Amino acid sequence: MECISIFDMLKIGVGPSSSHTLGPWRAAERWLAELRQKGLFNDIASVTVNMYGSLSLTGKGHATDYAVMLGLSGADPEYTPIKDIHPLVQDIKNNKVLKLGNEKGIPFDPEVHIIFHRKFLPFHANGLKFEAILASGQKKSKTYYSIGGGFVVVEERKNAKKKNDAFKTFPFPVQKGAELLAFCEQEQKSISEIVLENERSLRTDKEIDTEINRIWDTMLECMYTGCHTEGKLPGGLNVKRRAYDMHNSLKGNLPYNNPQEWLMTIRQTEVKFRQILQWVSCFALSVNEVNAALGRVVTAPTNGSAGVIPSVLMYYLVIENHGGNFEHIKQFLLVAGEIGSIFKKGATISAAMGGCQAEIGVSSAMAAGALTELLGGTPEQVLMAAEIAMEHHLGLTCDPIGGLVQIPCIERNSMGAIKAINAAELALGSDPKEAKVPLDKVVQTMWETAQDMSSKYKETSEGGLAVGVFLSDC
Numbered sequence: 207m208e209c210i211s212i213f214d215m216l217k218i219g220v221g222p223s224s225s226h227t228l229g230p231w232r233a234a235e236r237w238l239a240e241l242r243q244k245g246l247f248n249d250i251a252s253v254t255v256n257m258y259g260s261l262s263l264t265g266k267g268h269a270t271d272y273a274v275m276l277g278l279s280g281a282d283p284e285y286t287p288i289k290d291i292h293p294l295v296q297d298i299k300n301n302k303v304l305k306l307g308n309e310k311g312i313p314f315d316p317e318v319h320i321i322f323h324r325k326f327l328p329f330h331a332n333g334l335k336f337e338a339i340l341a342s343g344q345k346k347s348k349t350y351y352s353i354g355g356g357f358v359v360v361e362e363r364k365n366a367k368k369k370n371d372a373f374k375t376f377p378f379p380v381q382k383g384a385e386l387l388a389f390c391e392q393e394q395k396s397i398s399e400i401v402l403e404n405e406r407s408l409r410t411d412k413e414i415d416t417e418i419n420r421i422w423d424t425m426l427e428c429m430y431t432g433c434h435t436e437g438k439l440p441g442g443l444n445v446k447r448r449a450y451d452m453h454n455s456l457k458g459n460l461p462y463n464n465p466q467e468w469l470m471t472i473r474q475t476e477v478k479f480r481q482i483l484q485w486v487s488c489f490a491l492s493v494n495e496v497n498a499a500l501g502r503v504v505t506a507p508t509n510g511s512a513g514v515i516p517s518v519l520m521y522y523l524v525i526e527n528h529g530g531n532f533e534h535i536k537q538f539l540l541v542a543g544e545i546g547s548i549f550k551k552g553a554t555i556s557a558a559m560g561g562c563q564a565e566i567g568v569s570s571a572m573a574a575g576a577l578t579e580l581l582g583g584t585p586e587q588v589l590m591a592a593e594i595a596m597e598h599h600l601g602l603t604c605d606p607i608g609g610l611v612q613i614p615c616i617e618r619n620s621m622g623a624i625k626a627i628n629a630a631e632l633a634l635g636s637d638p639k640e641a642k643v644p645l646d647k648v649v650q651t652m653w654e655t656a657q658d659m660s661s662k663y664k665e666t667s668e669g670g671l672a673v674g675v676f677l678s679d680c
Contacts (some may be wrong), residue, residue, distance in 0.1 A: 432492025
């Protein structure tokens with residue numbers, strides 16, 4: 207049974223895409239680590255990176271070329287200052303030299319050594335192969351697959367058993383929603399309490415709290431940055447940042463100097479229904495505008511859907527003014543991470559495999575379930591909320607214009623957040639015993655829908671809005 211930590215679902219990284227940016231970045235790091243382990247690192251004379259399938263078709267728009275250069279250079283997506291990213295890449299382009307692992311300079315021309323192949327590899331839509339020529343003339347290569355949410359695997363899955371062995375310590379291993387409910391009933395615990403017990407088998411309470419704090423601080427900083435940054439997004443579509451103007455029209459005149467003070471000022475604003483919609487949309491847009499500009503975000507479960515969960519959590523903390531504290535944030539993220547893992551295990555969180563239902567749909571389900579528990583819902587109502595949210599995202603296509611995570615991706619986060627809140631309210635007002643569709647059935651249906659969906663609508667920019675709207679119109 208595959209067991210996934212919430213910290214696998216909620217990862218800190220750089221935008222604009224977890225599958226096309228963070229995944230390839232981590233693959234590059236992993237490949238270098240393997241060459242070091244084999245004692246081959248110092249013998250590397252040149253490196254070529256081959257992109258396949260969706261990574262090729264929308265790789266430029268998703269900064270996949272940037273990601274592999276940064277990964278090969280030894281930069282860390284969690285900690286490298288955002289301001290250093292463009293200069294580092296520009297230096298490689300100008301000098302045609304890459305400092306491998308930040309240690310060893312090798313000739314590297316991105317136009318020559320990063321190759322975009324249109325064909326798909328059979329194992330997964332997001333394939334990339336690293337090739338090294340050693341000083342002896344010998345070639346060493348390895349193929350990785352970025353399967354969504356920053357997860358990276360190799361087809362042989364040689365390391366999967368070793369990783370899964372570590373997770374056998376989970377006291378409550380969950381593959382499906384029904385199993386999660388059974389554990390809640392057996393232990394008389396909430397979903398967040400069951401998930402916390404699993405996390406405690408991997409980390410101390412202090413480590414769990416520290417990491418959750420780091421994740422929330424990153425989300426909060428991301429929203430703060432997005433709400434205070436104006437201008438247009440990079441990439442050529444000339445998309446204007448909207449969170450800045452929306453925020454200015456909503457925030458009032460109370461002073462603040464940092465994200466924490468900002469939260470307090472929002473709590474003091476008088477909010478009516480229409481303004482609730484505006485605030486939630488503002489938070490969601492702010493995150494994904496930062497993401498589109500290669501900013502630092504948290505996969506939730508992906509970069510393209512990173513705005514849904516923080517905006518719904520902000521709705522609970524400051525718009526509805528529940529006086530939430532760290533324990534509420536922790537509870538929310540524990541539940542959200544577990545729901546996301548159920549979708550990953552039973553279907554996919556990769557738009558290249560399942561369309562946008564796998565990203566915005568899953569994030570909306572995660573947020574809906576997490577909000578429901580915070581609002582006092584039972585475990586059954588939590589899963590009901592997650593099911594409702596996904597049910598109304600089934601079949602959602604991934605058709606980014608120009609291969610950029612901007613149109614329609616940014617707005618979809620706003621829509622996913624609003625649907626999550628509504629799904630939570632519907633579940634809280636319902637008797638789960640009367641529900642006709644269990645969560646596990648909607649997960650299965652989502653996967654069946656993904657398999658039936660044309661590849662044109664799976665992050666290839668070959669169908670839908672991506673071809674229906676001309677770039678010249680943007």
